[in-house]
Amino acid sequence: MVMPAQDVSAPLPWPDSVLDERLHTLAERRYHHRHPFNLRMHEGALTRAELRLWVLNRFHYQRNIPIKDALILAKLPSRELRRVWIRRIHDHDGAPDGDGSDGGIERWLRLGEAVGLDRDALLSGEGVLPGVRLAVDGYVGFCRTSSALEAVASSLTELYAPELMATRIAAWERHYPWVDPEGLRYFQVRVGQGRRDSEEALALVHAWARTREDQERVLAAFTFKCEVLWALLDAVEKACELSGAAPDD
Numbered sequence: 001m002v003m004p005a006q007d008v009s010a011p012l013p014w015p016d017s018v019l020d021e022r023l024h025t026l027a028e029r030r031y032h033h034r035h036p037f038n039l040r041m042h043e044g045a046l047t048r049a050e051l052r053l054w055v056l057n058r059f060h061y062q063r064n065i066p067i068k069d070a071l072i073l074a075k076l077p078s079r080e081l082r083r084v085w086i087r088r089i090h091d092h093d094g095a096p097d098g099d100g101s102d103g104g105i106e107r108w109l110r111l112g113e114a115v116g117l118d119r120d121a122l123l124s125g126e127g128v129l130p131g132v133r134l135a136v137d138g139y140v141g142f143c144r145t146s147s148a149l150e151a152v153a154s155s156l157t158e159l160y161a162p163e164l165m166a167t168r169i170a171a172w173e174r175h176y177p178w179v180d181p182e183g184l185r186y187f188q189v190r191v192g193q194g195r196r197d198s199e200e201a202l203a204l205v206h207a208w209a210r211t212r213e214d215q216e217r218v219l220a221a222f223t224f225k226c227e228v229l230w231a232l233l234d235a236v237e238k239a240c241e242l243s244g245a246a247p248d249d
């Protein structure tokens, strides 16, 4: 019997713990918790107009999350996996037998109202910055064209979102008391959902990334996603600089 030739020079896969460590090192440097806009948000330095601009632009990201999750769903090979993943769409759009009022998109619309933005204004998409559109389109396109492993790996930034959201909730309560606290509900609910979703995604990545090449692809997908989040905030920060809003506006 002819044995397939083995590439003895191919590097061995890392243990899961080493892959996790590499993700962590990347996040430390490149996740958007370090972005200057988030730092300004946390220290209470944003004007009302700046906070509103962020809420309006992040809504564009939020409303595209279930769309990219539907693209990932279509790549999953088993009903067991699809049954688990479909819950992410319901988390944002609302339960299938409801009217959407229990979903994350509705909670984000309420966050908009809490900062003084009309829900029709958010739904119209008017005011979404070109850079935000490109960043979000980039994320959705990545999930459309990449492998299931890479698309799932790109969601792993959520490993770091719950801690950032806890910081955000505390900062908003302290520095932006004019925001109706009901608006913070989106983040309060998302902390638990984000923990669960990212742990599920990490378990899939561990199971699927069998070679060093797969693992390198995971790191590249994660880096790309950090860049999506970073580019979104770059666009918002630049618009703040250009508008030069007065501190008490």
Ligand SMILES: O=C(O)c1cc(C(=O)O)c2c(n1)C(=O)C(=O)c1cc(C(=O)O)[nH]c1-2
Pocket (backbone or CB within 6 Å): 065, 154, 155, 156, 157, 158, 159, 160, 161, 164, 165, 190
């Ligand atoms: O506010 C944040 O900092 C933040 C970050 C992220 C993230 O790291 O991708 C998500 C969210 N929020 C979020 O609310 C959310 O629903 C979400 C879904 C995903 C994803 O990639 O599937 N990321 C995130």
